[in-house]
Amino acid sequence: MLSVEKLSIQSDEVNLLSPISFELKPGKIMGVIGASGSGKSLLASAILGDIPKGFSRGGKVTFSTEGLANSDDSFASVASVALAAQSATVLDPLRTVLTQLLRRVKLTTQRKAESTQSALLKTTLNTQSQYTQLINRQIARCYPHQLSGGMAKKALLAQASWQQTDYILADEPCCGLDSQSAQDIYAHLSYLAKQETRGVLVISHNLKQLLSVADEILVLQEGQLVERTTPDKILSGMSHPYTQALWQAIPANWHKEKVKYAEIA
């Protein structure tokens, strides 16, 4: 289990992220929603121990594995958490997607021999699996500039999920994608959680997409946790006014009144 306890980021003048606590269990998908600037990406960076210059962090992040003693890493060790970044600019422009995958696997795998991992990766690309639905050989052969927006997002998620970490943080994995690509990506995230029993944290500004996959949702507003809720609660109207406003901002709901309690029955 990944436990976040009173995690915060602040300087003497400003509070970027107010103390926030939650746990992410293997096999579960936790969504994080909020407007731009609400601290969603900061939360992911803070879990990884990466803090903006001039700021300090408070609280702690711990990992515990079933049957093993708690490992108090203080902050996420590379072996436990992988980040699927928001922007494709983190891809190396001079290497193909496949080369980058192999390199990433090499850099992060200590437990298994790298050659086994590389062989595994190549085999995976040649067989039909959830992984080849995410990224096929055609994408793997491309350089980043040859990828469309959707392909790039898939390559980013592939990099993160190939690392065999217990937890995945996906920062806006579907931002700007058409609905088919978004569905492919959410299907993969579900697979990582439900089939591979990893803990998945998905950051998004699209509440509608989160409602369909998340087990729980954290709602952030200006660096503060507004509430920790579930899709069912949101859909039945039992939520904070800010969460309601986010629900009403989904285009299909623009002219709708807020969800009424009566609709549940």
Next chain:
Amino acid sequence: MLKLSNGHLAYGIGEQTGIQFPDIELLPGQSLGLFGPSGLGKSSLAKVLAGIEALSGGELVLPEKQSGLANPVQWIFQQPEFAFNPRLTLRASLEESWRGEGYQSLLAQFAILPSWLDRRPSQVSGGQLQRINILRALTESTQYLICDEITAHLDMLTQQQIWQSLGQYTKERKLARLVISHDEELLGQVCDSIIYWS
């Protein structure tokens, strides 16, 4: 009137490749949606309509461009950071396309604070910059707006605010819009009719 019939754009060398565009007819005051998956050429279509890319086949009728004034067909796209000169203040960029300060009276309607205008594009947020980008496209000579995924990168609260401001304003001025998006629900909210391109 803005009208495209049987439009075709060829690319590549020596190959029979290219994009066949759907027919489009846009009348003043109308809001037309264009829906389709990634990779069809929606943004190429926007470039053709904005007069940036020339058609290789078909017929295109565009409103007349008056010398010294901004293009009556304005293309607004997804990433406003590519639409501004990074060295100019936002005020300078606005005045460049408005040929003056005519935009001032619209700042409040588009929820833009006057203090942002003395900054450069990199010093405001994506949502703030997109609002200024939209305002920049609404010059007095503008008649047609090509809204190419203009809110796809923004959070939904900002998206809603932007479409409310833009909807009200285009109605007042009877501007025509072509709204390109892969969010069908959004198109349902902001368009009179939708072209499904596949």
